[in-house]
Amino acid sequence: MSVSPAPRTGPPAGRATEARTTRRPPVSVLLAAAALSLVLLAALVPGLFAHTSATDTDPLQALRPPGSGHWFGTDELGRDVFARIVHGTRYSLAIGAAATGAGVAIAVLWGLAAALSGRLGDTLLMRAADVLLALPGLLLALLVVLITGKGVAGATIAVAFGTAPGFARVVRAQALVVRRSGYVEAAVGLGVQRPLIILRHVLPNTLGPLLVLATVTLGASISTGAALSYLGLGAQPPTPEWGAMLTEGQGFLQQAWWIALFPGLLLVGTVLAVTVLGRYAQNRAEWRAAS
């Protein structure tokens, strides 16, 4: 397969700080991993947690406060808020995760094209990234929604294009380093074909830093996806997406605070767990690079 990156060794003496002395991940990371596993489980098998439907209405049960029958209360149509949150997990997670994946894919093509094409191509592609980075992320996403139209798919593509320019710069920078490395030169010297070098040497060794960055950005992508749904451009009612639920709940803040409280809490918890894990991955990668 590919040439392996720097060999793993123990932590260098003297550099050890709190988090680095132990091999075992800290409690916060374990907690985050446990929380995220639960959320993932809810996304994959919502029936495990919620036994009622997310979309069945029951006017007699409308606007009930949290209690024994309905843990998180009911909304204005008598739908169980807990069931809606559980069933909505997959939409909220999927938009963020798919957008990050698509962003990585776009960025790999973009960054590699810039690094491996001539000077003119590099300048043009990176200038384009600069221009897109100059626009606020949400504005960029809104521009994409104009083309794709609103909905889950549109919001996902929009969030992906919001993250891609930043990712592309990382890919390009890393690819430029890899291109000049000994093993690529060796491959060139051995007469390996160019597409093969790109595929087997440049690409795998470029991906590492990008994947770390993508993990750290995943939380923000979930958040932006929910924001688009909140603004009415992502998941459409009656889809129980968390951001869209907040829009519905905002109309009833006076009478029923629980409709807007709980989806948001879950959103914060999920983003928090992802961020903690992402930063842990980042620290480990930095530590590995430093050792």
Place this chain on the structure above:
Amino acid sequence: MRPVVRQVAVRLGGALLVVWGAASCAFLVLQLVPGDPVRAVVGANALVDAGQREEIRHHYGLDRPLPVQYVTYLGHLLTGDLGDSYQLQQPVSGVLAQQLRPTAELALYATLLAVLLAVVVTVATSGRARWPRRLSAVVELVVVSTPSFWLGIMLLTLFSFRLGWLPVSDSGDVRSLVLPVITLALPIAAVLTQVMREGLLDALRSPFVLTARARGLTEPAVRSRHALRHAALPALTLAGWFTGTLLSGAVVVENVFARSGIGRVTLQAVTSRDLPLVQGVVALSAVVFVAVGTVVELLCLAVDPRLRGATGVKAA
């Protein structure tokens, strides 16, 4: 003198390039928007015959070839003419000028609050004791992970609906600014604190702090006058991100609190496919981005004397 002139010319050229690029990007994107622009002008349900349709297309210049449209658009942009809004039937520049005030007000107060919070928290938690730093790090992490629309909704629920201390929507007085400003400022403050703390801790370990202490300066003086300056630099370089976050945040916050402003207009323009208005917003935000970048570069010079020398030699 020459290198300075050259430097200014390069900066100005780069700035123009970004604005031109953003404007072209907006033009390109809007060509890709599916559907007939005439429907966006008259509404989906209106009945228009072919003649009227042609008239509307002619009025907005949509009947001319694309390259001509592009060149006209750029030419108008140079003179500050952003065309007429499809929906509001008035010049885009007028609409934006009118909406700029409330957003600028919101952004200004939010920036001030965020910087104030970040500086106070950074300095207060930079002492020997570890627990204030740890506690603050946890709070920052939670705040950074909280989407601003939910934060705003929760603040509304608590302070406006439950406690009744603050107005629910924009009533024109200063009190209606409190919650939107807090909502916009908190996430920014959290990120700023994270960056500044790292800078401050680095600075406190450096030789010049030892010198300052040896000169008998008090601990607060060492921190605020010497180390904090150092910590401010990495925070200042975040300014591009900062402007973007303010503008993205304004879109969300203005919609949560039903305030008028650029953010609200932006969302309206996107949902109603008011293409000239969208182009105007893109051009405006590119100009703001470039302007802020320039101001920040000057600020960096003011904060760090080492950057002023043209020789590029950096004293330790």
